[in-house]
Amino acid sequence: MTSEQTHDKIMEATHTALCKQGYGGLTMQDIANEAGKSKSLLHYHYDTKADLLVTFIEHLLDDFEDRVAVTEDASPQDRLLSFIEWFIIEPHEEERAAFHLALLELRAQAAFNEAFSEQLRASDELLRETVASIIREGIGDGVFYDVEVEPLAAMIIATLDGARTRQITLSTDWYTETVCTQLISALQTMLFVDSEVVTPRE
Template sequence: MEATYRAVCASGYADMTMQDIAEEAGKSKSLLHYHYDTKEGLLVAFLDHMLGRFEAEVEGMDGESPTERLDALLRRMSPDEGDEDRRRFHRALLELRTQAPCREAYREQLRRNKDAIQERFAAVIRDGVERGEFHEVDPERA
């Protein structure tokens, strides 16, 4: 999955090929196709992997205050924060989202990712309201 991340950052969604990913991984394209029939299948697995990575990072914030966690989440989600690879990844993700109306697998995985991220934000906001750090607000709408 790290090779997919590097390839998508380097080439973007539209220009990235299975060969690019294989080269990044130092493996053969046929080995990649053994595990993933299509670029679409690989990218769906990659999006799921990235969601798992995001959730692991966020779980590491649990000891922080709701204000600190909200700030960290906002910075984590901002394409302007971080290095050039993160900006490239966000651009590639935008490209991938443009494919979602036509590709059900992308649409479903992107929906799962969005739902998980929204729930994480809502949980932080609920915690902040309960602790008196945030004004009373509906966490689902915030």
């Protein structure tokens, strides 16, 4: 098996192991077991556990960039709505919930690890800029009010992140769904020029 293939297998195994054990309970042995390889092999490819995990986050961010970069040619409203709905974790998506839970633990470690921190800041920037560019486009098209773009983008991301965090940490089903609906309704009032929904504003 080539180094490349092994690398991919280890990344995949890390993902699976993280979902099963969480970040706190994750051991090199767990990853090795998932990969069907020996623990020593992990140390052959990566010096330390921290190195392996930094590589894993980089790998995640690369994936994520690819997925975000796929810009459909829909209207700004639709693109914004799709973006928001993309955050919803449905009750049956257990693996996704487990993974975001592990990611939450990992994010909390960023304060103690500069390499983690760097990656996470980049992903934050990417998320906010993705939303900001949709809003800017909408303003340019005249379909969104001329709001302050960056703060609104930050609020949208914070709201979605908060809802997801609460859904997975409190083991509730409804948080992202409820909050996304509410957020969309708020945006229709404050952002969408031509809102089909009857709103308090007039």
